[in-house]
Amino acid sequence: MTTRPPIALSIAGTDPSGGAGIHADLKTFTARGVLGTTAITALVAQNTHGVSRVYGIDDDFVSDQLDSVLDDMPVDATKSGMLGSRSLVELVVARAAQSQLGFYTVDPVMVATSGHRLLEVDAVAAVRDHLLPVSDLITPNLPEAALLIGDDEPVAQNPQEMLAQARQLVDRGPRAVLLKGGHAIEGDVADVLVTAEGTVTEFTHPRVATPNTHGTGCTLSAAITAEVAVLKRERAVDEVGSDLLHEAVDNALNYLARALESAANWQVSLDPKGAHGPVDHQVDIVRR
Template identity: 55%
Template structure:
């Protein structure tokens, strides 16, 4: 059997709702074999982050080189990279696309509000990482940080910011509008072909821990399946599939009863 293989390059979340743990659960739920390169240990739970212990950049590079020397990876998801050295190391390792299309979730701030990336690393993301990214998936605050502008406050402001991000190097941008509130959660997909809006009903839930990780890893999983099948990489249907998966995970999240803060989404909703 030849399985689609996806790689996550991200930090660890002991509570299991975000980071490497969320990514591997998402890959499994979507029928993809998951591999992982660890960039940081965190001390966190559903209430917040109390500490971050980065993995040295040279060892992140060693993990990537050793994995890709042996395993064929069909798509890669990037999450919390943390430091500028790690960002540059990962960008250099993936420049020739040995891990297939790259989905970059520029993790900067946790749902709890805790900062997860250094200021210097933001600059490295702009200069080194965006040019090797096939799909960038920032939320509203992350897009503003990358563009060095005020965060969008309306859905109408999303498209111009998504286009501005596209000009910084990624092949496509999915700007997530979940922070804007309202009855619908509106995301904007910008590609060379134009801008599309994608909408889902907003879920009233406190189980939102790891939503960004889950969406980006779902996109990587679906891209890996498409790559294995030899299909052209069309982000619009993949975004719809990933958003449908996240919608179900959000709706079922509170049924898990995990933690006392922002609980996790249910990565195996409808599968358990």
């Protein structure tokens, strides 16, 4: 009798330092028990100090990579990270509209922590108008949420404003929004999950004091994608309801919290001043 593992796909750029992008996604997929597959959208020269160069991949080759995976494997869940250009956004929109991606999570990567723009200006409208409506979940941080709502929208400063902005984003078409509160300056971290059905859940957890936050957004969206893939296979369902999504998000946030805590005292850079190292993706994997 044959069987198969849950399968997840990441559509994103690279990170040679291993903390973010495709590299973080694959490590997270492995840690959360799924077979990870990828389509690389850009080669990115970056490390714990920031992005120094981006080399875009031709749209045709990104499409060929997607064909290689989707024509051969039943993908349970997909996440996209750095898409970069309007044409790449439209390419992924077409795949999602054809129901090829399974449960689809959008991590709307726009600007690196270092300030380097990772999404072309003319692509923002494509994300707002075309990508959000075909997504099952989007996972913006506070600055990304404000930008997705409108160029002049202020960044949310409190839980009430976060909830209001999450609802505005749901109105743009995604089935659910997880608005991440990690960019708030003080206190516990509060993330709010709002679904198109109207359910609202706030996840609160202690803030981990650490400079090693490189790739946290990538890691969280990958962990949610993996958790959805696992739960879909375990429960033999195709549709992801609010209860299953809530469980997947909760599991993923707990994993990220452990990964942050485990790497809180790491120093991986030769020049630690101003460096932001990775989280410990292997926190749940036995080491030798």
